[in-house]
Amino acid sequence: MATVAANKLELLQIADAVAREKMIDPGLVIEALEESYARAAKARYGADYDIRAHIDRKSGELTMERVRTVVEEVEDHFTEVDLEDGREIDPNAEIGTEISDPLPHMDFSRIGAQSAKQVIMQRVREAERERQYEEFKDRKGQIINGLVKRTEYGNVIVDVGRGEAMLRRDQLIQREAFRNGDRIRAYIKDVRLEQRGPQIFLSRTAPEFMAELFKMEVPEIYDGVIEIKAVARDPGSRAKIGVISYDSGVDPVGACVGMRGSRVQAVVNELNGEKIDIIPWNEDAPTFLVNALQPAEVSKVVMDDDAGRIEVVVPDEQLSLAIGRRGQNVRLASQLTGWDIDILTEEAESERRQAEFAVRSKLFMDALDADEMVAQLLVSEGFTSLEEVAYVELDELTVIDGFDEETAEELQARARESLDKMRAIAEERARAMGVEDELMNFEGLTPQMIVALANDGIKTLEEFAQCADWELAGGYTTGADGKRVKDEGLLEKFDVSLEEAQEMVLTARVLLGYITVEEMVAMQQASNEEADGEEGDDAEEAAEG
Structure with a gap:
């Protein structure tokens, strides 16, 4: 060789x-x-x-x-x-x-x-x-241990073995301070392959960090017997975590707390003393919200699905407890449940109900030329408008104590007469404002609606046909901060739904020759399918917590 x-x-x-x-x-x-x-x-x-x-x-x-x-x-x-x-x-x-x-x-x-x-x-x-990117890209979403290597402008550079990771200062828990050589545990929030090489970004403030810590401390979570459905944190101060058990014999809250609080205390110690409320998760949103507002007691919950808001009524002495210091308790409950929360005391709610009662009673007294007792009886039975009194089935009025058939007929006659007068006044006003006959005679629009449109500059059928359905019916849009913002509709106070608004606008476009009847039907079907799809997505999101 x-x-x-x-x-x-x-x-x-x-x-x-x-x-x-x-x-x-x-x-x-x-x-x-x-x-x-x-x-x-x-x-x-x-x-x-x-x-x-x-x-x-x-x-x-x-x-x-x-x-x-x-x-x-x-x-x-x-x-x-x-x-x-x-x-x-x-x-x-x-x-x-x-x-x-x-x-x-x-x-x-x-x-x-x-x-x-x-x-x-x-x-x-x-x-x-x-090699570093290949190693860490699949570890995104995990907890990693490392050593503090140095600090740059408040950002902590962590030695994670075969590379360096960055823990930005906004991802550090309040009042945390690390020195070179300190051991540190953090959540791998993101791994990106940038021009200067792979960048590993860590976090100690992410809600997922708390969830992963509980998974490490609670075997039932790791095994899938208990699931963490939602986490809300005010890092370093307080947190709420919603848990559910898929085994009727396992208490989710008790399992997370551990014997003498050993399990939850281990998480608290890692999070620099952050107080943690462990809450049983419930598919029923009001029930889960009541749990989430603990330790405050809740008297009543009123949901508004369209607005994504929940109104909560608490006893007067529980208001400060429900809100929490600087609004912390209600803010965390809102993050945990995904609902915007309005909190009222029982006294404030009672005053509001009394004010609404007085306004509606005055409406019936003036429009029906009825005495106070009759007006209050109508409001107490749930009547809120003249239209309801005028066009409801007669027996729905005669069942009210003290209302015989003759009284009921007289009330309906007065209600219809009052509505006719109001329509005549509104029609006269609309014509004086320059509304064209095509819009005045459009089916589905009352004179009061036409006045509301004219106040916004819509006086012709062409102008009406150019409106969007949400401009008429109102709705909600999600802002950049994730909060739902109310869009006031021109006809919203007349209880015009989004579907009704869409049908009126499309009908106007057909009358003007902008679209055909077949195109109108196709557009309505497409809109209905899209709405069904959104409902399905909402249901899936709710199921996933």
Whole structure:
């Protein structure tokens, strides 16, 4: 067996040592060496040549060659050769094949060696970055332990073994301070491959960090017997966590608290003393909200699904407890449940009900020319408008104590007469405002509605047809902060629904010839399917908590 030169074997050993130290593939280091030799050869023979270097993986023998492609007509003499000349080098050459000329052995100068070192270091860094990204990209969403390496402008740089991670100052719990060498535990919030390499971002304030800590401390959560449905945190101060058990024999709250509070205390200690309320999760939103507002007691809950709001009534002495210091308790309950919460005392709610009662009673007294007792009886029975009194079934009035059939008929006659007067006044006002007959005679719009439209500058059927359904019926949009914002509709006070508004607008467009009846039906069907899809998405989100 031929003896291999010592320097050649040493080259392979160095490549292997670098690869083991950096924990990368030795082949990458050899490839970097080959690239550096090829660069050095190009510097001597010319940068336009396609020069390739090859190091034998067993012997360390270096060979270099110039490569050209066989073409019919040569355009670049550095990288191309015609078929005739190509076959002189390789008799089997064909159009499109590559042929190579071996280059003589050359000694590399100090500059060449420096260039080789730079290429190797660059390839090693790239390989390290790729390995680091591959290692950590799948660990996103996990907790990691590390050592504090240094602090830069309030951001903590953490040594996580095979790389560095950043814990931004806004992801640190209040009043936390770390020194170099301190052990730290954090949640891997994101791993991104940026131009300067993979960036690992940590967090100790994320709600998911608390959830993962509980998973580590509570075996039932790790096993899937208990699930964390929602977490809301005011980092370093207070938190609420909603849990549910899928085993009737396991108490979710008790399991998370642990014997003498050992489990929850371990999480509290990790979170710098953050107080934690553990709350049983419930599919019924009002019930879950009542639980979430603990320790405050709740007297009544009124939901507004469209607005995404819940009105909560608490005893007067419980108001400050329900709100919490600087609104903390109600804010965390809102984050946990996903509902905006309005809190009223029983006294405030009673005053509001009395005010509404007085307003409605006055309406019936004036419009029906009825005495106070009759008006109050109507309000007490749930009547809120003249239309309800005028057009309700007669027996719904006669069942009221003291109302016989004659009284009921008289009340309905007065209600209809009052409505007719109001319509006549509104119609006269609308015409005086310049509303055109096409809009005045449009089916579905009352004179009062037309006045409301005219007040906003809508006086023709063409202008009405250009309205969006939500502009008429109102609705809610989600702002940049995630909160739902109320959009007041021009006809909202007349209880016009979104579907009714859409139908009126489409009908106006049909009358004007903007669309056909078939197109109108198709648009309505598409809108209904979209609404059904949104309801399905909402139901799925609710199921996922």
